[in-house]
Amino acid sequence: MPLTSRRLRAALLAAASATLVAATLPAPQPLGIGDPLFPYLGNPGYDVLTYDLAFTYSGDNTKPLDAVTKIDALATQPLDRVNLDFTHGEVRSAEINGAEARFVTVGEDLVLTPRKPVKSGTRLRITVNHTSDPGGRGGGWLRTSDGLAMANQADAAHRVFPGNDHPADKAYYTFRVTAPEQLTVVANGLPEGKTRRGPNTTWTYRTHHPMATELAQISIGTSAVVHRQGPRGLPVRDVVPAADREKLEPRLRKTPEQLRWMEEQVGPYPFETYGVLVAGADTGFELETQTLSLFERSLFTRPEYPDWYVESVMVHELAHQWFGNSVSPHRWSDLWLNEGHATWYEARYAEEQTASATSAPAGRSLEERMRSAYTRSDGWRAAGGPPAAPEPPTAGAQISLFRPVVYDGSALILYALRQEIGADAFQRVERAWVSEHRDATATTADFVSLASRTAGRDLTGFLTPWLYGEKTPPMPGHPDWRSEAPAPRHGAPRPLPKPE
Incomplete structure (x- = not known):
């Protein structure tokens, strides 16, 4: 239908108005949410509710994937522009609320300018057509021998898709991945089903709980999917190279019992499924991607690694x-809550396994491991800062954030807390922590508050030196323990370091 003169004037006026608004806005710039360890990570002004991620994989893991990212968010303040974390891909077009949006890349931000400013409290629907490049270093896509997987921690999800790349903004995900039918x-x-079209198949998956961007996982390859049941009928599925299915089975079949052991410690498993991705x-x-933990093949195949390890x-x-x-860090300085707890249960499980072993060298008891960590703790703190106030990662090497102080150095805090309040109160703290903050984020201050309520007394004075002190406080019950500050020692204290 041809434009009437009135409609033509209205269209020209709208275009002129948009040009004027753009001219009066300040230059686009990268933004962040104020995380001191990652100043430009995350973006203010909106809360992501869902991601719908579509990728098309050609079968060549050296070539960029075609991708469409759809984001449904809620504006928490008026927005003239919308910043997304995104790098390492080509943006072809963008829309906000169904209308084409101008876009520009500044630093590692994709800055979108909508036709109309977005009001606070309104829904924000964003669509970005882009590529997703598996080349380069720094995390994101991980090239495997038969395809691709993801390793997004700590700040690499925005190398794969545009988003609000900070664990403080968790969301639900739908994945739609098209790949050659033999993969x-x-x-x-x-899974929500798959559709065959010509030589390709589109697979759809959906999360039932919110997830941080760093925990997203997609595996594409010549894989076997092995199904089994966990506690209370939980579906467990392991994804392994098809040629290794039988060889890896002795390791993989341990997962249901490990799930039962963890539930005995802290309560019901918090998600809809679990499994191991080799x-x-x-x-x-190794990496704890949500519901599908990533492991390198050699961990399960190298003969020098004993079973307990x-x-x-x-x-x-x-x-x-x-x-x-399930309980995610509100800021990256709360990382000790992740790694200290994972190391704590790793050490306790190893202690139980080696106590029942009748052959092969056994690992250390929990007390032996904690005493060794205490000896090194002052050195770890000097090298990387205290557990709850770590030094920023080395520029260009964000993985350097994962130092010994956030592993055994942080598990040491949990050991000290148990020594101080007793094993029964400590277990109540652990169970309450994962129950009260399920599907949410939490801070170090939240943990101190919960521990204090559970113990029936204010533990701030006790825990603050453990969390923030330059020196390691005396260990309750072990007045003879001493910590030294040797030359800085980098790398995790176990033979197979992991960046999370």
């Missing part, structure tokens, strides 16, 4: 499903 795709959550890649780490590392990642995934 298998698995992602966080439960990647044909040399990563040097491998299984305790599996429990470390499993424990993260409660500590770090």
Whole structure:
């Protein structure tokens, strides 16, 4: 229908108005939510409710994937522009609330300008057509021997898709991945079906609980998916290279019992499914991606690793499903709550396993491990800061945030707390923590408050030096323990370091 003169004037006026508004706005700039360890991570002004991520994989893991990211969010303040964390991909077009939006990349932010300013309290529907590049370093897509997986911690999810890349903004996810029909795709959550079209198949998965961007996972490869049952009928599915299915089974079949053991410690498993993803890649780490923990193949196949060690590392990642995934850090300085707890349950499980072992060298008891950590604690604090106030990561090497002080150095705080308030009160703290903050984020101050309420007395004075002190406080019940400050020692205290 041709434009009438009135409609033409209205259209020209709207275009001129949009141009004038754009001219009066300040230059686009990268924003952040104020995390002192990652100043430009996350974005203010909106709360993401859902992500709908679509990727098309050609079968060549050196080539960028075509992708469409759809975000449903709630504006928490008036927005003339919307910043998304995104880098390492080409943006082809963008829309906000169904209308085309201008876009520009500044630093590692994708800055969108809507046709009309967005009012506080209104829904914000964003669509970005882009590519997702598996090349380069720094996390994000992980190339495997037969395809791709993801390793997004701590700040690499925005190398894969645009979003609000900070654990403070958790959301629900839908994944739609199209790949050649001979490949298998698995992602966080439960499958919602697959559709065959020509030589390709589209697989759909959906999470039933909110998730931080750093915990997103997609596996594409010549994989076997092994199904079994966990406690109370929980669906457990492991994703392994098809050629290794039988070889890896002795390790993988331990997962249901490990789930039962963790539930005995802290209560019901918090998600809709769990499983192990074994990647044909040399990563040097394992990663607790939500409902589908990532492990490198060599952990399960190298003969020098005893059973108790491998299984305790599996429990470390499993424990993260409660500590770090269900209860996520509100700021990255709260990371000790993730890693200290995962290390704590790893050490306790190893102690129980080795106590019942009748052959092969046994690992250390929990007390021996904590005493060793106490000896090194002052050195770890000097090298990387105290557990709850870590030094920022080395520029260009964000993985350096994951230092010994956030592993055994943080588990030491939990040991000290148990020594101070007793084993029964400590267990009540642990169970209440994962129950009260399920599917949410929490801070160090929240933990101190909960511990105090549970113990029936204010523990701020006791815990503050453990959390923030330059020196390690005296250990309750062990007045003879001493900590030294040797030359800084980098790398995790166990033989297979992991970056989370």
